[in-house]
Amino acid sequence: MFGDLSGMMDKLKQAQQKVEETKQRLNTVLIDESGADNKIRVTVTANREIKSIIIDDSLLTDAEELEDYxxxxxxxxxKRAGEINEQEMAVAAKSGMPNIPGMDGLF
Known part of the structure; x- marks a missing residue:
């Protein structure tokens, strides 16, 4: 019994490490999005951190339009970053989980 418990604990630690590694990797996955006829471009990481915002000078004269775009x-x-993040984190969590009876349908 304790051998199985020890093995399960090791698997859980491995799963946790895999999740942490995936979080770190997602910091390097960049998502570019454009709007307003490419007058605004933003780059975010898959961990939903804004890396850059580029605004065309023509939008600087109308604050309301700029804010909307x-x-x-x-x-x-x-939204795209969140989708990628959720998919990657689910794969990372599932790949390292121990085989616990009754838990198959949860992940």
């Missing part, structure tokens, strides 16, 4: 473009980029 910025919100739309950032939301698109963050």
């Amino acid at each position: 910025l919100i739309l473009t950032l939301n698109k980029a963050l």
